[in-house]
Amino acid sequence: MIAEEKYVFASETKRKLIVLGLVGLALFVLGIFMTMGSEGGHGGKGHASSAEITKNLVASADEGAAKEHGESHVTAGAAEHHGSPTWLKRVYTSLWQNNIFFAGIGIIGLFFIAIQYAAQAGWSAPIKRIPLAMGHWIPFAGVLMIVLWFIVKGDIFHWTHHDLYVPGEGFDPIINGKSPFFFWPLAGGTFPFFFVFRMVLFFGLWYLFFTLIKKHMLAEDIEGGNGHWYSMRKLSAYFLVIFAVSSSVSAWDWVMSIDTHWFSTMFGWYVFASWWVTGLAVIALIVANLKTAGYLKMVNGNHLHDLGKFIFGFSIFWTYIWFCQFMLIYYANIPEETIYFYQRMKVAPYSWIFFANLFLNFVLPFLLLMTRDAKRHVSMLKVVCPIVIVGHWFDFYNMVTPGVMQGNGGIGFLEIGLGLVFAAFFLYVVLSNLSKFSLVAKNHPFMNESMNHHI
Amino acid sequence: MDTKNYLVGIFNDEDVLLQAVSNIRGKGIKIEEVYSPFPVHGLDEALGYKRSRLPIAAFLFGMTGTCTALLMQFWMLGFDWPMIIGGKNHVSLPPFIPVTFEMTVLFAAFGMVGTFLIVSDMKPYRWPKPFDLRSTDDKHVMAIDLGANHLGKEEISSILKSTGAEEVNEKNL
Numbered sequence: 304m305i306a307e308e309k310y311v312f313a314s315e316t317k318r319k320l321i322v323l324g325l326v327g328l329a330l331f332v333l334g335i336f337m338t339m340g341s342e343g344g345h346g347g348k349g350h351a352s353s354a355e356i357t358k359n360l361v362a363s364a365d366e367g368a369a370k371e372h373g374e375s376h377v378t379a380g381a382a383e384h385h386g387s388p389t390w391l392k393r394v395y396t397s398l399w400q401n402n403i404f405f406a407g408i409g410i411i412g413l414f415f416i417a418i419q420y421a422a423q424a425g426w427s428a429p430i431k432r433i434p435l436a437m438g439h440w441i442p443f444a445g446v447l448m449i450v451l452w453f454i455v456k457g458d459i460f461h462w463t464h465h466d467l468y469v470p471g472e473g474f475d476p477i478i479n480g481k482s483p484f485f486f487w488p489l490a491g492g493t494f495p496f497f498f499v500f501r502m503v504l505f506f507g508l509w510y511l512f513f514t515l516i517k518k519h520m521l522a523e524d525i526e527g528g529n530g531h532w533y534s535m536r537k538l539s540a541y542f543l544v545i546f547a548v549s550s551s552v553s554a555w556d557w558v559m560s561i562d563t564h565w566f567s568t569m570f571g572w573y574v575f576a577s578w579w580v581t582g583l584a585v586i587a588l589i590v591a592n593l594k595t596a597g598y599l600k601m602v603n604g605n606h607l608h609d610l611g612k613f614i615f616g617f618s619i620f621w622t623y624i625w626f627c628q629f630m631l632i633y634y635a636n637i638p639e640e641t642i643y644f645y646q647r648m649k650v651a652p653y654s655w656i657f658f659a660n661l662f663l664n665f666v667l668p669f670l671l672l673m674t675r676d677a678k679r680h681v682s683m684l685k686v687v688c689p690i691v692i693v694g695h696w697f698d699f700y701n702m703v704t705p706g707v708m709q710g711n712g713g714i715g716f717l718e719i720g721l722g723l724v725f726a727a728f729f730l731y732v733v734l735s736n737l738s739k740f741s742l743v744a745k746n747h748p749f750m751n752e753s754m755n756h757h758i
Numbered sequence: 759m760d761t762k763n764y765l766v767g768i769f770n771d772e773d774v775l776l777q778a779v780s781n782i783r784g785k786g787i788k789i790e791e792v793y794s795p796f797p798v799h800g801l802d803e804a805l806g807y808k809r810s811r812l813p814i815a816a817f818l819f820g821m822t823g824t825c826t827a828l829l830m831q832f833w834m835l836g837f838d839w840p841m842i843i844g845g846k847n848h849v850s851l852p853p854f855i856p857v858t859f860e861m862t863v864l865f866a867a868f869g870m871v872g873t874f875l876i877v878s879d880m881k882p883y884r885w886p887k888p889f890d891l892r893s894t895d896d897k898h899v900m901a902i903d904l905g906a907n908h909l910g911k912e913e914i915s916s917i918l919k920s921t922g923a924e925e926v927n928e929k930n931l
Contacts (some may be wrong), residue, residue, distance in 0.1 A: 630852055630855070630856075633852050634852075
């Protein structure tokens with residue numbers, strides 16, 4: 304009954320991906336030149352407007368409290384513009400945003416598998432090889448993240464500047480108070496040992512668990528039996544505990560610390576929700592395309608229905624988290640918190656993305672995937688999944704960029720081109736690894752259950 | 759109240775039952791209803807049931823709830839008794855969302871339950887008339903309305919027996 308299948312990474316597909324990457328690269332280079340050309344008056348204006356916003360916001364707050372915080376805000380705004388030229392900052396920001404976005408998709412591949420084993424799920428047995436292939440992106444993302452961090456830190460991470468921690472003109476009491484989070488056990492303003500240590504540790508742990516689970520998944524194909532399944536369930540449970548902590552902390556580290564003064568207790572969940580629903584959409588999109596190409600004969604409407612429900616449900620979950628974060632900050636109206644949304648809702652290039660974000664990631668998936676039929680058909684998933692993926696790319700854009708670029712940010716060929724380069728690179732790694740093992744886990748203990756899956 | 763004349767087939771095994779349902783329907787006999795002590799996968803397809811339209815009703819009830827909640831809050835906080843809460847405008851959308859969400863869920867849930875009760879003719883003091891009490895224990899019960907079928911009692915009875923019914927009873931309800 305179980306047909307052996309192996310994905311063939313055809314040269315046609317390879318060529319398409321390479322073309323996609325090259326088009327992205329061309330757009331990226333074009334974008335750099337366009338940004339370099341339009342630099343000048345634009346930069347100064349943006350700077351002024353963002354500093355003004357900060358001042359206005361702070362002025363509206365209680366006088367006593369505003370004094371201390373306000374000064375640090377204004378110095379923050381000023382200090383951040385003594386870095387690289389605007390075009391280079393845009394390149395850095397875009398690289399960082401894309402890497403976090405795609406790293407998340409890779410990690411979600413592993414997370415999805417872990418959830419399936421820990422929950423003893425049967426339905427997903429025939430599609431587990433796709434998230435496994437996505438997990439192969441983890442080492443690439445890890446190396447890129449660490450290398451990139453050392454290149455972009457001065458421009459993206461305001462807290463890396465030494466003078467913030469030295470009593471004097473640039474001293475920032477708020478950031479200084481947070482210094483152990485970055486620099487422990489070293490002194491503030493030196494090498495951020497704790498931060499880099501966490502980055503290496505998280506990617507190391509994720510890669511370790513990925514290798515272990517992959518080893519068992521592939522050994523099961525050859526040896527069969529239930530032993531591997533039990534081992535994987537145990538590994539998955541350990542991984543989920545580790546991921547629960549590391550996903551949250553990595554969100555603070557890599558995304559939230561860009562806006563160093565600002566904090567939100569929802570942020571770990573917010574980044575996780577965004578990653579998770581994007582990862583699910585990528586899984587569903589790859590499954591849908593493989594299905595159209597004639598692979599995955601065992602996958603039928605019932606399995607697609609489950610994937611569709613996942614995307615539908617977690618789009619709403621993401622919105623719920625988004626709203627929880629927004630609502631509390633909106634209602635409490637504390638200047639050092641509202642500035643985050645002020646920068647995103649009122650500053651030129653970000654405001655339309657702010658609202659498009661909700662439209663693409665909530666309204667469209669909610670309405671398009673509501674009916675049973677929509678979730679059960681490849682054609683609808685092929686419409687909704689790209690919307691969700693692009694929507695969450697914008698979501699990460701708006702998490703990363705405003706804090707770095709202030710009023711000088713933009714979205715153009717540069718950002719879109721780099722996104723395409725990353726997408727092509729990611730898909731190339733995923734698909735070439737998918738072709739290296741059997742597409743069907745033929746000895747999976749739940750394969751029979753999955754074939755009789757009926758909802 | 760006029761009574762209808764039914765033939766009631768008792769089945770012991772759900773696989774036999776599924777086979778019997780498609781055989782009997784294949785012979786052009788209309789099955790009124792099948793009662794089983796547990797859900798049998800594929801039975802609704804075998805019986806040719808159309809998908810329930812309850813989700814559509816749920817969506818409409820939900821939308822009604824959304825509109826009711828928004829209008830209620832606009833009217834109450836904007837016009838009937840304007841109050842400044844937390845320094846916000848009288849009418850501001852974000853604080854309305856939680857109430858809107860709750861009302862949507864409430865209307866959808868109550869509307870669905872009410873619709874279901876009405877459609878399935880369940881109301882207080884309407885006690886069920888079971889064809890065979892064993893359908894709540896360990897037997898599957900298939901009811902065929904003789905009045906709705908062209909074939910005679912004897913023929914249907916023998917078809918029921920040949921498709922695996924353990925016993926065939928006649929019942930007036």
